[in-house]
Amino acid sequence: MRILHTSDWHLGKYLENQSRIEEQEKIIEDIIRVADEKEVDLVIIAGDIYDNSNPSARAEKLLYKSLKSLGKAGERVVVVIAGNHDNPERLMASTPLAYEHGIILLGSPNSRASKGRVGKHEILDAGEGYMELKVNDEKIIILTLPYPSEQRLNEALGDISDEKELQKNYSEKVGQILSNISKKFRPDTINIAVSHIFVLGGETSDSERPLQVGGGLTVDGNKLSIGAQYIALGHLHKPQRINNKEVKAYYSGSPLQYSKSEIGYSKCVYIIDVKAGEEAKLEEVLLKNRKPIEIWRCDGIDEAIDMCEKNKDRDVWAYLEIKTDEALGQSKIKDIKKIKPDILSITPIFEEVEKDDEELEALKEKNIIELFREFYMKEKKIEPTEEFMALFTEIAGEE
Template sequence: MRILHTADWHFGRALEGRDRRLEQTAFIDELCQIVEEKEIDLVLIAGDVYDSVNPPAWAEELFYDALERLAAEGKRGVVVIAGNHDQPERVRAAAPLAYKHGIVLLGLPKETPFVSTAGRNDTERVRIIEAGPSWLELALPGIDHHAVILALPYPSESRLKELISESFTQEEMQQAYSERIGKLLGEYAQKFREDTVNLVTSHLFVMGGMETESERPIQIGGALTVSPSAFPKNAHYVALGHLHRLQKLSGTPLIRYSGSPLAYSFSEAGQSKAVVIVEAIPGQPVQEEIVYLKSGRPLARWKATEGIAQVEQWLAEGRDAGSWIDLELHVREAIDPAEFQRLRKLSDDFVKIQRVLVHDGKKEEAEQPETKKEELRPDQLFRRFFERKRGVSPDEKVVALFERLMAQVQDREERGERE
C-alpha cells in the first residue's frame, strides 16, 4: 500500500498581500501528477486546507477540484481532517457526496465517518468496511490488505467538547492534555490488527517539533502540546499537520510532519517543500520517500549593505530569479521618496523592503516596511497597539495573556456556532 501524506495547504492565504492563487493551483497540478506517477493508493491530508474559517469561493473550488482529481472516480482513497484554521462544518459539509468518490471528510474529533452500504461489493472502488468515532477501515482497489486509520481532526478542548482543566498550571495542563490525547488514541488503536496497515493522522503540536513564523498559535504557552509517546506504538505511520517545516520526530512509530506545500513566511526562506510517500505492508516497517515540490515560488532574503547599486547589480545578475524577495537595504542617509518608488519598480518580486540607516558601520535606526492591518496576525496588531499607547513593546507575558483571551473567545464562538 502506497500512501501520500500532505497538509497545511492554507488555500486563500497571501504573502504580505501577494496573491498565491496561481502557486496553490500549480501545487494541485503537481500533486495530482505525483499521485499518478507514484501509483498512490491513499492520500492523507492532515488539516488546514484553508487559511481561515471563511475562505474565498475560489479556494473552495480549488479544494473540491483537487479532491475529485485525487480520488480518480473512487479508485484512490482520500482522507481529509480539519485543522485549527478550518471551520469543521465547512470541511465535512460534502461528506455524503464525497464518500461516493472514495473521499472521507472529518471536521471534529470523535466524529464517525459517513458510511453507506451502497457499492459494498464493488472491489474496483474504495470502500469503508467499518467505522466509528475518529477511526475507519478502508479497502482499496488492488490491495489485498486493508488500512485502519485513526483520524483525529484538531482536538481543542472546545472541539473535543471536553473541559480538561480550569485550574491546572501550564505544566499540569500540558501533561493532562497529552495524556487525554494519548488515551483517546489508545482507545481507537484497539481497532488496529496485525493483518492491516495501521495509520494515524491528526493536526497537533507535538513536543520536539520545529516551528516557523507562518504558523499562527495552536496552543497558548505550550499547553496544547502532545508528547510523541501519546501515539500508538503499533502504528505504521503517523501523518501530522500544523508545523510548516518538513520534519521527522524521534521515537516509535514513524512520526512525520509533511510541512506546507508553499512557504508562507520569510522565516521559511531556503526551506524545501515536499510531500511524504510511505509504502506499508502489514507486519513490516514502512519505507518512506520524500518528493520535493517545484510548484511554489521560493522565498529569499536579501541584505544589501552597499545600497541600491548593489540591489541593481543582483537583479542584473538574475540572483534568486523567480523568488519572492524580502529586502533589507542599508543606506547612509534617508532615501528620497521618488528614489524609493523607483527601487520598488525595479522588480515585482520585492514583497518587503526595509530601509536601515547606517552610520560608521552601525545601525542607527530601522524604517520598518508599511504593512496593511489586514495582513497582520492578531498578536502583531496587539503589539502595534500596545507600543502606540504605551511607547514600549509589551512583555511576552502580556502577549501570552492576550493570546489566551483570544483563544477563549474563539472557543466560545465555535461552541456558539455548533449550538
C-alpha cells in the same frame, strides 16, 4: 498499499499582501501528478487545507477540483482532516458530494465517516476517531484526530464528571483519546493514524499559527506510541520525523514556502508503502520550487535598484534590506516596486555607529538616570521635566 501524505496547503494564503493562489494551483497539480505516477491507493491530507476559516470562492474551487482529481473518479480514496486554520463544519459541508468521488472529510476529533461505499472502495466500519477501509483488497484501519482544540478535545472525551479527569493536561488527554481508539488496530489490518497536533520538540517556522497563545497545546511524543505503522501529521511546515525513535510519525510539511524562515530546505510529499504486520517504507518525493523566496541585502539605494534590474525577469519573491543612513522616501520605494513588483518588503538597515573604548568607559560610569536623561534629550530635543524624571526614577527603583 501505497499512501501519499501531504498537509498544510493553506489554500488562499497571502504573503505580505501577495496572493499565492496561482502557485498553489501549480503545486497541487504536481502533487496529483506524483499520486498518478506512483500509482497511489490512498491520499492523506493532514489538516490546514485552507488558510482561514472563511476561505475565498477561488480557494474553495481549487480544493474541490484538486480533491476530485486526487480521487480519480473513486479509484483512489482521499482522507482529509481539519487543522487549526480550518473551520471543521465548513470543511465537512461538501460531504454529500464527496463520497462517490472517494473523498472522506473529517472536521473534529469526534467526527465519524459513514459506513458503505466510498468511490470504488468501501468503509467497512466507522466510529468516532476511527474507520476501517477496504481499498483494492487490502484492509486498513485509520485513526483520525482532526485538530483537537481544548474544547473539541473535551467533547470527544465525552461526559467527564470526574474532577481528576478534567484536570489532566492537554498532552495526557490527547494520549488518552489515541490510546482508546488504538484498540481498533488489528494484526490482520494495516494500522495508521492521522492528526494535526504539535508534538513537543518539533522544529517550527514563522508561518504556523501557534495552536494556542502561549503555545500550551503540545503533545509529548510518547503519547503517539500506540502501535501505528505510520502516523501522518500536519501543522509544522518543515518536513520532519518527530523526535522519538519508537514512533514512526512524520510531518510532511507545507508544499510551498510560506515564510522567509522556510528558505533553507526543500518541500516534499511522502509516499508510504505498507502491508499488514510489516514495517512501513517511506520515500520522500521533493517538490519543485517554482518561485523561491529570497532575501536581498544591498549596500545603499543604488545597489538595490541595480539588484532589482538584474533580477526583474527571474520568478522570485524578494525581501529587500537596504543599508542606509537615511529614511527611504516614498518615491524611491515606488521606483523599486515598479522595476520588481514581487518585492515583498523594503527594510532600511541603519548602520550602528561604532563606539570607541573611551566612550564605552564613559558609558559605564553613568547611571541609568543619567543615561535616560541623555536619551530623552536626544530623542525629544528638550530637557525632561523634573516630574517626569521623578517618575522615571521611581519606576527604575533608584534612590
